[in-house]
Amino acid sequence: MDEVELREFLRERYPRLVGAVALVTGDAAAAEDAVQEAIVRAWERSERGEQIAALDGWVATVALNLSRSRLRRLRVERLARPRLVAPPPVQPSGDRVDITRALAGLPRRQREVAVLRYVLDLSTEEIARQMRTSEGTVKSQLFKARGHLADALSLVEDTDEENSHAEHR
Amino acid sequence: MPSIDDQLRTRMREAAPRPAGGGDLMERVGVRKRRRASVRRAGTVGLVVVVLAGTTGAFVALARAFRTEPIPGTIPTPTQPPPDLGLGFPICDVMSMPITVAGAPGNAYVFTKATDGCPKPGEGHRFVGADLDGNGTVDATGPELTDCFSPVGCEAFGAPDVNGDGTSEIAVSTAGADGYGVWLYAVTTSPAAVEPITVVDPQGIGNVQTGPFQFAWVDVVGHSGGARCNTLPNGTTFTIFGVDKMDPNANVQFTDLRVSGTTATVVGASHDRVPIADAPAPGNSLCGAPLYGSAENFPEAVDRSTSELCDETSLVGDLDGDQVDDNVTIGTVRSDSGSCSPDGRRLLVIDLGSDGKPDLSRAPPDCTTWCVPFALVDVNGDGRAELFLNEGHLAAPVSAVIGVYEFVGADIEPVPFEGGTIPAPSNDLAANRFLLQNSDQGYYGAFCFEGLTFVTWSGSVDVGGTLTHTSYRVFGLDRATLTFQPVDQHLPGSWSGQIPPKTGWDEFCGAQVSIG
Numbered sequence: 001m002d003e004v005e006l007r008e009f010l011r012e013r014y015p016r017l018v019g020a021v022a023l024v025t026g027d028a029a030a031a032e033d034a035v036q037e038a039i040v041r042a043w044e045r046s047e048r049g050e051q052i053a054a055l056d057g058w059v060a061t062v063a064l065n066l067s068r069s070r071l072r073r074l075r076v077e078r079l080a081r082p083r084l085v086a087p088p089p090v091q092p093s094g095d096r097v098d099i100t101r102a103l104a105g106l107p108r109r110q111r112e113v114a115v116l117r118y119v120l121d122l123s124t125e126e127i128a129r130q131m132r133t134s135e136g137t138v139k140s141q142l143f144k145a146r147g148h149l150a151d152a153l154s155l156v157e158d159t160d161e162e163n164s165h166a167e168h169r
Numbered sequence: 170m171p172s173i174d175d176q177l178r179t180r181m182r183e184a185a186p187r188p189a190g191g192g193d194l195m196e197r198v199g200v201r202k203r204r205r206a207s208v209r210r211a212g213t214v215g216l217v218v219v220v221l222a223g224t225t226g227a228f229v230a231l232a233r234a235f236r237t238e239p240i241p242g243t244i245p246t247p248t249q250p251p252p253d254l255g256l257g258f259p260i261c262d263v264m265s266m267p268i269t270v271a272g273a274p275g276n277a278y279v280f281t282k283a284t285d286g287c288p289k290p291g292e293g294h295r296f297v298g299a300d301l302d303g304n305g306t307v308d309a310t311g312p313e314l315t316d317c318f319s320p321v322g323c324e325a326f327g328a329p330d331v332n333g334d335g336t337s338e339i340a341v342s343t344a345g346a347d348g349y350g351v352w353l354y355a356v357t358t359s360p361a362a363v364e365p366i367t368v369v370d371p372q373g374i375g376n377v378q379t380g381p382f383q384f385a386w387v388d389v390v391g392h393s394g395g396a397r398c399n400t401l402p403n404g405t406t407f408t409i410f411g412v413d414k415m416d417p418n419a420n421v422q423f424t425d426l427r428v429s430g431t432t433a434t435v436v437g438a439s440h441d442r443v444p445i446a447d448a449p450a451p452g453n454s455l456c457g458a459p460l461y462g463s464a465e466n467f468p469e470a471v472d473r474s475t476s477e478l479c480d481e482t483s484l485v486g487d488l489d490g491d492q493v494d495d496n497v498t499i500g501t502v503r504s505d506s507g508s509c510s511p512d513g514r515r516l517l518v519i520d521l522g523s524d525g526k527p528d529l530s531r532a533p534p535d536c537t538t539w540c541v542p543f544a545l546v547d548v549n550g551d552g553r554a555e556l557f558l559n560e561g562h563l564a565a566p567v568s569a570v571i572g573v574y575e576f577v578g579a580d581i582e583p584v585p586f587e588g589g590t591i592p593a594p595s596n597d598l599a600a601n602r603f604l605l606q607n608s609d610q611g612y613y614g615a616f617c618f619e620g621l622t623f624v625t626w627s628g629s630v631d632v633g634g635t636l637t638h639t640s641y642r643v644f645g646l647d648r649a650t651l652t653f654q655p656v657d658q659h660l661p662g663s664w665s666g667q668i669p670p671k672t673g674w675d676e677f678c679g680a681q682v683s684i685g
Contacts, residue, residue, distance in 0.1 A: 003195075010194050019185025028186035040202045047437035048425050049401035099184035118178045119185055146173065153180070155173045 001046040001055075009055065010039070017060055020119040023103055024111050025067045038062035054130070057122050061130040064112055102152035110145035113138055203373055254278060254298065255306030261287035264325040266461045268299065268337035270356060276300040277339045277356075278307060279314070279325040290322030297325075297341050299356050299363045311339075311354055311363035318343050324462035326351050326386075327455040331398055332428040333405035339363065340455060344463055348387025348394070348451070355431045364431045376424040376438040377409065384409040386451045386464065395451030399425075406436065407456070412448045417478070419448035446479065478502060478516060479509035486545030486554035488576040489521055495576075496520040497542050497556060499533055515540055519576065529580060535560045535572060543571055556581055560602070569605045 001009070014035065022031035038059045042052055052058045103111050112131070116122045124142065128135040149155070171179070253260055263280040281287060282294040295314045298307035317323035321344035328337040336356055342349040353366040366382040377384075385394035394411040406425045413420045425437040453460050478500030488495040498520070501513035515536050519529040533540040535558075543559040553575060561570035574581040583601035 006198070007195050010198065014194065015188055016182075016185070018188045019182070022186040023181065023184070029189070031186070032188050036198055036201055039198055041439075043198070043202060044437055044439050048399075048406065048439065049403055099180055103181075114177070115181065118174070118181045121178075146177065149177055150173050153177075155176050 001043060001052075006039075006043060013056055013059075014039075016120065017056070017063065020060055020115045021063045021067060023100070023115050023119065024064060024108070026100065026104065027067075030067055031063070034063040034066040035059065037066055054122075054126055056120055057116070057126050057130040060116060060120055060122075098153055102149050105152060106145055106148055110141045110148070113141040114145040114149065117142055203375065254280070254300070256298075256310070259283035262290065262295075262322075264462055266325045266328050268328040268339065268356065269330065270299075270301045270336050270358060272335045274303045275337075275356075276303065276305070277325060277328055277337070279323060279341055289319065291317050291319030292322075295323050297339055297354055297363055299339065299361075301356070301358055301361055309356070309361040309363045311365065314341060314343075314352075316343055316350075321463055324464070326462065326464055327458045327460045329398065329456035329458040331405065331407040331456055333398075333400065337458070338366065338428065342386065342462070342464060348385060349464055350383050351386050351396075351455075353382045353384075353428070353433070355428075357430070366428060366431050366433050368426065368433045368435065370435040372435065374424075374435045374438050376422070377426075377435060382426075382433050385411070386455075388451050393448070393450055395449065396455060397449070398456035407433065410449050412450075414445050414448065417444060417481075418442055419445045421448055444481070478518070479513075480511075482541045484542045484545040486556075487547070487552070488519065488545065488554050488556065490551070490553035491522075493522050495522060495554075497545055499540055499542050499558075517581075519581070531580070533558060533560070534574065534581065534583070543569070555584060570602055571605055572602045574601070 017035045018028065018031050021035055022028040025031055025034075041062060042055060042059055045052060103114070106114065113127055116127045116130075117124070122130070124135050124138045128138045131138065254263070259282070260280040261283040263278055265276050265278050268275045268277045276299070278298045278300070280296060280298065282296070284293065287293075295317050296310050296312075297314060298310040300306060301308040314323045323341055323343050326340040326342035326349065328339055330336065331338050331353065336358075339354040339356060340351050341354065342351045354363050355366050356363055368377055368379045368382045370377070370379050384396050386396070387394045392411070392413055394409070396407060396409045399406045399408055404427065407428050408423050408425050410424070411422045419442070421441040421443060423437075423439045423441070424435060425439075426433040427436050428434075453465065459465070478498065481498050481500030483496055483498040485494045485496055487493065488497065496519070498518045499515055500518070501509055501511075502516050504510055504513060515533055517529070517531055517533040517540075518527045521528040540561075541559045542556065544557040545554045546557070547554045556574040556576065558572045558574060559569045560572045573584040575584050576582075585601050
């Protein structure tokens, strides 16, 4: 990845990657931090001659892992220092509230799978590869996430069964 | 009407927060990259800088890696030199090693100019030279070697080809008690020359000091360092590494350089955190080339003295309900010789808070044939993760026997299965155990549904993949026990249809598992 490619990646993919990670973590600033860190790591790897086949998925997964570690650190800090209180998050509005709330009701893993699929358009095969799990597990998680989100957002099921199950094949 | 998937896709993308923006993003990423590189300086760079400084005081400051005490039994034995190697002046304390020059054999020498006898190692005027055509005479001599510390002095260290161009580079070392500082020299034929390789860092990665290239070759309890070659499609990279060992893990810093002629260009740097046993070690060869002099017997293996366990498997979860991840490890206790025997004693170690300090160290509760942590996940919703231990890879067709435990007080205790009136599926082996199996003989499993309820099940699957018979045990939410309730086979279709005949156990109640 040379500088031109990196600039293009930042311009084309960075906003959506940040949005995806932020939907999982609920913290846009932390998501930006994690995505930038992941991009730097990808850059370092490419300088060492390593090829990253699917950069979107790689960066997203590394950023999600980094944000998970960050959350763990925050938890430890808060327990160690009870008076340390995180600043209240900026309150979103409108549909974002519903989506955020619906996603927050999902287990972390389902949330990640849903965001990688619906926001970043990764295939279930690619998600499985990046998350180092089986495609069957991803499909199962996606199925559960989809059901929960549809209920929480009162989405009406399409009567065309072909369409409604197409994502999970 | 769009499908649910399309609705979700649209609404989630619209709801996704946007980056704050501001400033040149490329610049911000570049700054972050340089900062990462500079943070990594401590290990390898510290050694290089100190070795370059070359004073006893500097060595003391870095006592973990280099000491200047004598090294028992490591005084090099010089090889017998040909008469003056064609230099025209007397020499002594000569060390030689074969090199390759454009694919042809040659020799490298490290020698001392004899003046009124032979100075002690570390004293006098010492040089590196090369015989480029293998005729036994020195065709080119490098600048005088400096910082050749007593009592060993400067030695021929090795003759690797660090850039894969068919001509050896000459590595020369100066020795401390625990290891070496190693310089690299380039050999050229037209004109004949032996010149120091110089580090340049055009990208400002900053992991090594620019100027004459020197790296550390050291392996002590808390620290090690070395170098290796990585052959890539676009050429060979010479990588130096520094390892800070903090049991049970090691922080490893890598710095990648491309060597061309007399220039080593820093092209990358990275950082890794690995178990100590997996950390790179210097060993007794450099890019496949043997080491000479006192480095010849440099230990090959990583110092394992700080790692008590081997063949370890760890899981992370909140075992005690304090909302902090805890670490559960089962490993084999090393023998006194440091080996990892399959017959070695297994040990369960619980580190509450994952702070690196074990809070419980005991034999796993049932480890007759095998034991490894399988999953650490809260299946009954009490806020404390249950510990699922794989306690037996038994004979086929059984895949695994899983025991369920909870951390109570200061130890783990079995979580008993109690109650129930339905015919017991045969997958409950004991009061707190069940089977996992995928085979032609039947399927046994366990999973969570609707968030908190834990189910064990058994059944068979016909050739078309349809679940033809299933029995279930559904366990309730009692904190201390998993109490199964009488549930017949007429389960709500909404979830009975979702029970998959699993083909592998890579996920369990939302947690990743270790198969062992």
